[in-house]
Amino acid sequence: MLAAKVIDNIWATRKAESLVGLKFMLVEVLGGVDAGRLIIAVDTIGAGFGERVLVCTGSSARRMLGRDDVPVDAAIVGIIDEDCLF
Amino acid sequence: MLAAKVIDNIWATRKAESLVGLKFMLVEVLGGVDAGRLIIAVDTIGAGFGERVLVCTGSSARRMLGRDDVPVDAAIVGIIDEDCLF
Amino acid sequence: MLAAKVIDNIWATRKAESLVGLKFMLVEVLGGVDAGRLIIAVDTIGAGFGERVLVCTGSSARRMLGRDDVPVDAAIVGIIDEDCLF
Amino acid sequence: MLAAKVIDNIWATRKAESLVGLKFMLVEVLGGVDAGRLIIAVDTIGAGFGERVLVCTGSSARRMLGRDDVPVDAAIVGIIDEDCLF
Amino acid sequence: MLAAKVIDNIWATRKAESLVGLKFMLVEVLGGVDAGRLIIAVDTIGAGFGERVLVCTGSSARRMLGRDDVPVDAAIVGIIDEDCLF
Numbered sequence: 001m002l003a004a005k006v007i008d009n010i011w012a013t014r015k016a017e018s019l020v021g022l023k024f025m026l027v028e029v030l031g032g033v034d035a036g037r038l039i040i041a042v043d044t045i046g047a048g049f050g051e052r053v054l055v056c057t058g059s060s061a062r063r064m065l066g067r068d069d070v071p072v073d074a075a076i077v078g079i080i081d082e083d084c085l086f
Numbered sequence: 087m088l089a090a091k092v093i094d095n096i097w098a099t100r101k102a103e104s105l106v107g108l109k110f111m112l113v114e115v116l117g118g119v120d121a122g123r124l125i126i127a128v129d130t131i132g133a134g135f136g137e138r139v140l141v142c143t144g145s146s147a148r149r150m151l152g153r154d155d156v157p158v159d160a161a162i163v164g165i166i167d168e169d170c171l172f
Numbered sequence: 173m174l175a176a177k178v179i180d181n182i183w184a185t186r187k188a189e190s191l192v193g194l195k196f197m198l199v200e201v202l203g204g205v206d207a208g209r210l211i212i213a214v215d216t217i218g219a220g221f222g223e224r225v226l227v228c229t230g231s232s233a234r235r236m237l238g239r240d241d242v243p244v245d246a247a248i249v250g251i252i253d254e255d256c257l258f
Numbered sequence: 259m260l261a262a263k264v265i266d267n268i269w270a271t272r273k274a275e276s277l278v279g280l281k282f283m284l285v286e287v288l289g290g291v292d293a294g295r296l297i298i299a300v301d302t303i304g305a306g307f308g309e310r311v312l313v314c315t316g317s318s319a320r321r322m323l324g325r326d327d328v329p330v331d332a333a334i335v336g337i338i339d340e341d342c343l344f
Numbered sequence: 345m346l347a348a349k350v351i352d353n354i355w356a357t358r359k360a361e362s363l364v365g366l367k368f369m370l371v372e373v374l375g376g377v378d379a380g381r382l383i384i385a386v387d388t389i390g391a392g393f394g395e396r397v398l399v400c401t402g403s404s405a406r407r408m409l410g411r412d413d414v415p416v417d418a419a420i421v422g423i424i425d426e427d428c429l430f
Contacts, residue, residue, distance in 0.1 A: 269427075271425055272389060273423070317403045317404065320404060320407075331400050
């Protein structure tokens with residue numbers, strides 16, 4: 001997983017039918033040589049702007065949705081505790 | 087997913103039989119440290135040149151086509167709303 | 173797999189239900205042009221801070237957990253021997 | 259997929275039994291920030307040196323071979339038309 | 345696949361049970377913009393130090409082991425012929 005910060009919502013009215021109802025967030029990878037990489041991740045946890053999150057990518061991201069038929073390759077799977085320093 | 091801009095069509099007359107009839111678009115990744123990365127993605131949504139799209143990669147891209155037997159690793163899964171600023 | 177050094181714990185109280193009980197470690201990739209890349213990996217082996225570990229990524233990381241339904245894309249699969257120089 | 263140029267053959271007499279009979283080509287990624295990345299891809303289409311090809315990577319590359327048991331992570335899936343400018 | 349050079353053994357006494365008996369090699373990616381990237385790959389072919397090998401990554405690497413339950417994301421699948429210049 002990657003540590004990332006939620007920086008914005010992404011709105012896409014025209015999209016795959018299987019994606020309707022999902023919330024898309026723009027997240028920015030934190031730390032290390034990948035810092036600043038932007039990913040659009042599905043959020044089912046309710047992350048807020050500025051929160052640090054765990055982002056899971058690839059086929060594993062579909063596991064977050066509990067179904068295997070959605071074209072999703074990144075999902076927020078956890079919110080890093082505020083007092084977790086790293 | 088990645089945010090990208092549609093910049094061109096890609097034509098390939100000789101290709102895998104399972105790809106016949108699919109539309110290939112050249113997209114350029116937007117923002118972050120991956121900005122400028124080029125990907126060729128299948129489009130089933132009808133994205134136009136200059137539009138900003140959500141691109142799904144890896145095995146999840148095959149979910150966009152509703153079949154698992156196609157050699158496709160990138161697909162446009164949504165079109166970002168024009169008034170979505172990020 | 174990647175060689176990486178364990179540098180910290182990651183705490184996420186709010187997370188996917190399937191992740192409850194798993195230990196998350198921040199690891200830093202060692203050597204080569206990826207040196208300094210940060211990954212958050214699940215640890216089921218009991219790696220300690222400062223230890224060098226083998227990190228497996230992608231769908232293969234789920235094999236470390238013996239179940240395929242968890243949204244995990246990185247796992248510590250081994251601890252590199254202290255006297256293994258490279 | 260990636261756009262790449264075929265630049266050489268790769269010969270490997272000692273290899274996995276399931277790879278016997280497959281043709282391996284060295285391709286160089288074209289354009290964008292990945293330009294110059296080298297990939298060894300299986301070719302079942304008959305691409306020639308200097309031709310621009312579509313390369314599919316990851317699990318989707320196995321779909322090109324119509325079997326799921328081969329250790330192949332990159333395959334040429336199409337040849338870009340000569341008059342396709344991008 | 346990637347072309348890489350075998351540069352060392354990696355020893356990990358504590359590891360996943362399913363990895364016991366496998367040989368791990370440190371390989372360095374050759375050529376292109378990824379040159380110098382280090383990967384730890386399972387070797388079942390008997391590659392020697394200094395040899396140039398084909399490395400398969402991701403889920404396809406598990407195909408080299410003939411089983412799908414091992415947490416392995418990179419495997420040596422062939423040895424590039426000595427007289428193959430590229």
